[in-house]
Amino acid sequence: GAGVSQSPSNKVTEKGKDVELRCDPISGHTALYWYRQSLGQGLEFLIYFQGNSAPDKSGLPSDRFSAERTGGSVSTLTIQRTQQEDSAVYLCASGNPTGGTGTDTQYFGPGTRLTVL
């Protein structure tokens, strides 16, 4: 079975432009997470989707960041008016929280490397 896929694998953009990053989770996984991996900040949680529930957006660093998950499957992370500090690898993960516990394994995609010039 296919794993988590992300596109594009690399994105170079100019400061001030908007970008969209896409994540295709493993089929049947109800939970989807976005993380950001940057030098000096490590791996940071951004946003969490679980089924039809309202997403947990507590990790989004500013209102320039938003995300959607359509039909409980594909997710898009949008960054508006990109800044140089947005340069990072954006990782998507999916999983199936088991019985409402935290034992779920998250399966990660290869990430999108975003470079803002």
Add this chain to the structure above:
Amino acid sequence: AQSVTQLGSHVSVSEGALVLLRCNYSSSVPPYLFWYVQYPNQGLQLLLKYTTGATLVKGINGFEAEFKKSETSFHLTKPSAHMSDAAEYFCAVSDLSGTYKYIFGTGTRLKVLA
């Protein structure tokens, strides 16, 4: 609030030597703990996890970790390092507040010397 500390951002070992990567956590409730490995330009791959039960957990590629509640530790070990083990390793705790998002340590880059 939960947190994870990985001591040593870089660790070097000789091929065939013991690998020990340290992870300490802070949690007010019994944690669920994970080790992931990241090879260059790839995503994170699960090595092993501790949820409940046996405190010595065996994972892929010969790695294992022991959950020690008294020491709030979950150190990763491998008896004999292989060149292919060179990668970055992340310890994580699952946030039990409801989202189960991971709280990661800052990572340890393992270098294996021939």
